[in-house]
Amino acid sequence: MSQATPQPALRRRSILKGALTGAAVLSLGALLEACGAQPSRGDRAADTGGQASAGRDTGKEIPLLRVSLPGSLSNLYPGQESGVLNYYAAAVAMEGLVGVDGDGKLVPALASAVTKRDDRTHVYTLREGARFHDGSPVTVEDVLHSVTMAADSTVSPGTASYWADLESATQTGPNEITLVSKSGAVAFEWLATSAQALWIAPKSYWESTGGKIGTATSLLTGSGPYQVTEFKPDSHLELTRNPHWWGTAPKVAKLRIDFIPDDNTRRLAWQSGETHASLNVPLTAARQWESIKGTRVVHTPDRSYAGLTFNTTVAPFDDPHVRRAVAHAVDRAAIVKEVLQGHGQVATALSTPEQFGGLWTPEEATAKLAAVPQYEYSLEKAKAELDRSKVPGGFSVDLSYPSSGPHLGTAALALAAELKKIGITLNVKELPLEQWIAEINSFPGLTFFWYFNTTGDPGEIVSWLLGPDNPAKYENPQVSELVGRAATTGDPAARAELLLQAQQAQAADAAYAPLWWGQSALALRDTVGISGYSSYTMVSQWPTRIYAAV
């Protein structure tokens, strides 16, 4: 998954915006249970603004659905260009062995059943009768070749590193594939999803295109509910319903996705009535969109985390008092209210509440995560901490933010005003996204961390921020031990408990100061509805949930 994605972030088509795949090495969620394909919970989407499922389902066919995306795509295959929008597009045309449901749990896709023989061995039974867009049957050979391609750093630079944990991929029966993990990490089970690192195409197609799929001339071909019929990079994508798909035929016959990078143009296009749905409407413009007749804007948690990272090896942040002083100076509630206009949640920890799907509801998870020790907003306490530090007189430090996240910049300026009162000068600067990424990877003392979880694995971000080589250069044997145990703990409840304990232990050291868990906004016409819309919808086969509404 990626930092740096949400609404305006998607303005540029670059990959950087938001790779979907999780870096996580750990995961919870029992696969066997997950594959029971429970229906997703209703609309938790609409805690603010409109409802995705508003209107009555007429049951009528939608001949053409037009969707506008805030960025541009140059290549549709997420292994090559792994931005979050590439995942949205690929999820419609291609499938993995498993998929993800509205709660973030794994559900069957091209595999009709999954069993875990032991901690390391995952056995998938291929769905009978599944066919590719050209009508040819999906074979074990196609699946194995697609795994090889996804793990190949030349063909799939974006996803190859996730397959590093793969020990072997073999055929173990006429319709059976066995994937063996080297480490036994729970997160391994997410690899075979199209929400993370596997898109299955015919072996012959991989071979005839030399592995270069997803371009304008070698269109994505898979087994998903829609077939790509036209792709013009940075312009549009057209898909038609796949008559061979194994699932229930969706209502949308034809789908056209337009890439409109400029937010103003996108709103004007909406006003002129040219589109039915528009993703990632800028938070700052949500009200303008809502005021357009026949439009509703749905806000939903997007599983993003925004926070401050202190490099614990760089002065003055090697002093815990300095880190605590800064943490006390952040008024998170005011930032959520004023900067995000209420479309977000004060982050009390690193994991987002939506990632405990199957174990806790987001509300339950919020309560659990609130138990992590907090640094309340108090300039007195901030000053007191600073007085006890090695730099009681204050200091000067830079904080940069990506141009794709203007709200990070506003939050930084608010923080700068607070810090100034206790003698700390914060120099805020804006950088193009790519430069910002280069800068945070040089690990200066203070950086923003902006990350979009994609999996439903609560360990996704924790394993990165509290694991080895973390961006805060933070070392705490107790935390490492807890994170290490969580990596291979199969029981979801036990694993969640370990992850919570790790975050509690870290909070005392304040290597990270969480700010908010974000939301994203989707604009919909009153003539269409989406059933069961959640923060996971867009990485599943989302057009199948769309209906004509009255």
Place this chain on the structure above:
Amino acid sequence: MPLKGAGGARPLAGFVARRLGTALLLLFLLSLLVYGLVFLAPGDIARNLLGTRNATPEALAQVRAQYHLDEPFLRQYWRWLSGLLGGDLGTSVRTGEPVSSVLAERLGLTAALCSLAFGLSVLVGVPAGVAAALRRGRLADRLLVGGSVVGVSAPGFAVGLLLLYVFGVGLEWFPVYGTGTGFLDGLWHLALPSVALALGLGAFVVKLTRAAVVRELEEDYVVFARSRGLGGRRVLGVVLRNAAVPVVTSLGLLVAYLLGGTVLVETTFALPGLGSLLESSVLFKDFAVVQALTLVTALVVSLVTLAVDLAYLAVDPRMRTRAGVGR
């Protein structure tokens, strides 16, 4: 065109050859410079490709090795240059596609957009400039000059949005974004973008033409011709021919301006052309694409400048002598 005739063709060929030689040298230096600038620019291609995920050092190293990003600068440049000399523009790191096909997909759109904008600005700008000069100091002149100041100062994307709001959403005469299908629909889709792009350029042409014509009108030969009883139309003919020299020369330079303007206009109108490609490629540090785009642009500008110089020779006989052509 008075360039032909005995003894004219060979020196002309020499002139063109010299100019092409200079252009090639310029392209070489430019490619080295741009490669160097992209190389030095902040950012890391391997990280850009892998996104902001938690990439392992091994994964980064693998990507760097695959695209030879771990080699020294000159070696990388040589790898690119030798490929180019063999007719291979390289592969885009971002999309994994050959640069030649990436360019081929987009060249037509940008060429059409630029041609329309150029045509519009010249067809409207030159007559307007002449009209303003002939009515110097009067209301029509002031309106035209005032209007062109606004045109020159208005940024292309702002004009684009305004046009979209009025003609796309308000009046619904034109589509808001995209390219359309087929020739006529495509032309219809390009109308607003080309007007947005042409506005600044056209305003510049108005000011340029007006200044040139005004200067000529003040020349002694005009007074003399008029005093000798030459008709207004014949005098104007001479004036325009003389005024054409600075105008035609500047038009060559305007092509470069036009190509720069496409970056903003293509983004505003969601057009998949070279301008939007340049923006994303530069930010991504996609060497091969940036190089190819720079060279294409430089080549176009060089060729246009050459064509302008040839036209210059045609317009002004004195220049033929100076250029060593046509004696």
